[in-house]
Amino acid sequence: MKFDNFSEAIQHARTLFEDISFSYASNWKKQNSTRHIIGFLPIYIPREIIHSANMLPVGIFGAGDRIPVVHGDAYFQSYICHLPRTVIELAKSGHLNDFDGFIFPAICDVIRNLSGIFMLDNKQKFIRYLDYPQNFEGNVGGKFYRQELNRLSTDLEKLNGKKVITNELNHSISIYNEQRRLLKLLGDFRSEFPHKLSAVDYYLIQRTAHTMCVEDFNPYLENIFLLLDKLDVEPEDKIRVIISGSFCEQPPIGLIKTIENAGCYIVEDDLQLNLNWITKEIPTDTDDPIGALVDAYINHSIFSSTVYEGDKPKGDQLAEQVKDRKADGVVFCAPSFCDPALLDRPQLEKAMDKHHIRHFSFQYHENLGQFHVIKEQAGTFADTIKLWE
Amino acid sequence: MTIQKENSMLQQKQMLADHFIELTQVQETGKKVVYTFVPGNLTELIYAFDMLPVYPEINALQSGMRKQSGDYIREAEEYGFSEDVCSYVKCDVGMMLQGNIGPTGQKLPPPDLLLLSYTGCFVFMKWFENLKYLYPDAEIAMLHIPYQESGRIEPNAMQYIKDQLTTEVIPKFERVSGKKFDPDKLASKMMLSAQAEDLLVKVFDSAQNKPSPIDAYFGGVYYIGPIFTAFRGSQACVDYYQELHKEVEYRVANGLGPITPDGTLKEEKFRLVVEGPPNWTHFRNFWKIFYDMGAVFVASSYTKVGGLYDEGFRHSPEDALGSLAEYCLGCYTNRNLPQRVDMLDNWITKYQANGFLVNSIKSCNSFSAGQLVIMRELERRLEIPVGFIETDLVDPRYYSFSNIKNRLDSFFQMLEQRTLYTGITS
Ligand code: SF4
Numbered sequence A: 001m002k003f004d005n006f007s008e009a010i011q012h013a014r015t016l017f018e019d020i021s022f023s024y025a026s027n028w029k030k031q032n033s034t035r036h037i038i039g040f041l042p043i044y045i046p047r048e049i050i051h052s053a054n055m056l057p058v059g060i061f062g063a064g065d066r067i068p069v070v071h072g073d074a075y076f077q078s079y080i081c082h083l084p085r086t087v088i089e090l091a092k093s094g095h096l097n098d099f100d101g102f103i104f105p106a107i108c109d110v111i112r113n114l115s116g117i118f119m120l121d122n123k124q125k126f127i128r129y130l131d132y133p134q135n136f137e138g139n140v141g142g143k144f145y146r147q148e149l150n151r152l153s154t155d156l157e158k159l160n161g162k163k164v165i166t167n168e169l170n171h172s173i174s175i176y177n178e179q180r181r182l183l184k185l186l187g188d189f190r191s192e193f194p195h196k197l198s199a200v201d202y203y204l205i206q207r208t209a210h211t212m213c214v215e216d217f218n219p220y221l222e223n224i225f226l227l228l229d230k231l232d233v234e235p236e237d238k239i240r241v242i243i244s245g246s247f248c249e250q251p252p253i254g255l256i257k258t259i260e261n262a263g264c265y266i267v268e269d270d271l272q273l274n275l276n277w278i279t280k281e282i283p284t285d286t287d288d289p290i291g292a293l294v295d296a297y298i299n300h301s302i303f304s305s306t307v308y309e310g311d312k313p314k315g316d317q318l319a320e321q322v323k324d325r326k327a328d329g330v331v332f333c334a335p336s337f338c339d340p341a342l343l344d345r346p347q348l349e350k351a352m353d354k355h356h357i358r359h360f361s362f363q364y365h366e367n368l369g370q371f372h373v374i375k376e377q378a379g380t381f382a383d384t385i386k387l388w389e
Numbered sequence B: 001m002t003i004q005k006e007n008s009m010l011q012q013k014q015m016l017a018d019h020f021i022e023l024t025q026v027q028e029t030g031k032k033v034v035y036t037f038v039p040g041n042l043t044e045l046i047y048a049f050d051m052l053p054v055y056p057e058i059n060a061l062q063s064g065m066r067k068q069s070g071d072y073i074r075e076a077e078e079y080g081f082s083e084d085v086c087s088y089v090k091c092d093v094g095m096m097l098q099g100n101i102g103p104t105g106q107k108l109p110p111p112d113l114l115l116l117s118y119t120g121c122f123v124f125m126k127w128f129e130n131l132k133y134l135y136p137d138a139e140i141a142m143l144h145i146p147y148q149e150s151g152r153i154e155p156n157a158m159q160y161i162k163d164q165l166t167t168e169v170i171p172k173f174e175r176v177s178g179k180k181f182d183p184d185k186l187a188s189k190m191m192l193s194a195q196a197e198d199l200l201v202k203v204f205d206s207a208q209n210k211p212s213p214i215d216a217y218f219g220g221v222y223y224i225g226p227i228f229t230a231f232r233g234s235q236a237c238v239d240y241y242q243e244l245h246k247e248v249e250y251r252v253a254n255g256l257g258p259i260t261p262d263g264t265l266k267e268e269k270f271r272l273v274v275e276g277p278p279n280w281t282h283f284r285n286f287w288k289i290f291y292d293m294g295a296v297f298v299a300s301s302y303t304k305v306g307g308l309y310d311e312g313f314r315h316s317p318e319d320a321l322g323s324l325a326e327y328c329l330g331c332y333t334n335r336n337l338p339q340r341v342d343m344l345d346n347w348i349t350k351y352q353a354n355g356f357l358v359n360s361i362k363s364c365n366s367f368s369a370g371q372l373v374i375m376r377e378l379e380r381r382l383e384i385p386v387g388f389i390e391t392d393l394v395d396p397r398y399y400s401f402s403n404i405k406n407r408l409d410s411f412f413q414m415l416e417q418r419t420l421y422t423g424i425t426s
């Protein structure tokens, strides 16, 4: 599919985003009987392995306000974040029927227990809670992770009989390397020209990477670059901010728009962190591609609230990002009741103070509909920074 | 809270007092202090290095019981913690910010080592990441325990833990304590642990009697369990459980119910199994609602967070590190949801419970996420009355007596009707 105009290309992304039935994935699956769909929850999974097993990895990031919660509240108390409710809702209302399995990455206790609920509710489907090492020594955590990935590929093979083999996995890695490269370029473009690529459009494009197959997505993104080149938009007098803390339950589109409309260009964020989790090109000419994926995770992954800090303070890493992106401040924007994001916040805020970086914070639900307060907060933040500058 | 004291309780009081005295004397004795968590605790290893454990969760719950947690939580929220996160963390941080005065009114020593046993709860990792900033001089050792996602212990998980023990934990213990690891010393502590574990299981199993001689929830957390975590691996711990077991046997032989703050429970009307931690800020008031109704908890999941021994696991001197790994992997909240449902199902049957109750804790995702599903699944499988209440661990703002009482009144009514109905039909 080729687009001649930017708004049509974005409309395509928006249509995919709004389609809670994942019909793109269902159509993809219909084309071949060995094709399977594997849904995954935030944040990171090694999609290369799924791809190499002839399966489509599809990101499930809740459904925001796009689905009424009928069953979900009977599964989760009011003091648990909102995302698992809409995930349950998607499942209960049949939108995930075409999925053959689900992977729940080890990021928090809610996702962990949600995997158990899926086990109880979907006995005939493949359910895997994927544990990642919090020990980053190659011969300790790396060894454990390698075995986890081996177990994962063996289990996937049982689903469709397709073995994950070396040269095919190398190929999958290379095509995802290309996706990472293109997405990095897009992130750099957005950071340099936030007036040309709004945060919402950037976000919608990123989301398509978690919906479309990589073979469709990479050309789509190349197409987007051509269209972006043609755009002629004047920059506005806005400050530049980084959004931190929204890596799992997603803020509503209206909220992202509100922040930018209130005078803050978003020049970096962690909304779709999976896409830039691996920070280096992974080798594609090895006899041991699983080892290459392990090495990438252990030695070349991004910092996150869900990963043990070790001796690289996350606050310093966030401050570096601020510097790299020439940002004026940080917006700590986390879902209510989100342990990883909210428990990181005190030290991150203190680190921003230490580095003389301005910041403000708020909490949201994925189905939030009112943005007045946030608009005021963001507007005041932008005005204060402009005044001080 | 005044409770008619048995010998074991006095013994426990003395052991805890001695422990806190030892902690206040570390400057003179030179003993090193390890802060760590109850689930997946490596108490034997800590004692094998002659170090002293401190459990921030236990400090937090005691602050809750002493009505100090509200202040501490406010302090932590002013420091930057959200209202939404685990109140144990905030209580601990607040206590530290206000001078780290422990349960005995004396200042607790800062940690020499933060042993981050990341077992069954994600918050543990975040908690100690925060403490690392508050105690910058302390060494930190991370022990990551993988989750039992497949419902069994995978060999690579065992190996991973053993690898971490030998490459991360033990070297840091050696560095901090200045002592070499002595496997024989660890083995001898493991042997004593196994003896205490046998006795602990017998004590909890005594709840199969009618009437039950123990309350496996309130009594479980008040005097049966705490000693276990803090002193496992010592002769004093074995002695304590021998005494406790003797007392329990006496109660069984004489048909006595459990001890409550108002004396021995006269009539056991309902036998319950409970899922979730208790509320600590109104512990007595909370307990009273149940014993006033003649309700006894015959099993509880919370008393298994520090380790599950019902199914036969014992710390073992053979392959001591492997045994520590197996112990950590087996803690209650490290089991997947289907396993948790099966376990509760088994307890309800084994202890002949009439009802199942969930005490859902507002700020504890590790327990709370999934509890509604657990409840429905048990109701479906066993057709027993189920009840649901909400409180918090140590945040007094979330204890509403009237709400809890209303919900429990309906639950007890349901239990009464069911008992009546069962009486008629049988
Ligand atoms: S929003 Fe936060 S607490 Fe909720 S599932 Fe995601 S990471 Fe976990």
Ligand code: SF4
Binding pocket: B086, B087, B088, B089, B121, B122, B123, B124, B363, B364, B365, B366, B367, B393
């Ligand atoms: S979330 Fe629950 S299990 Fe985890 S530390 Fe807090 S009270 Fe303990």
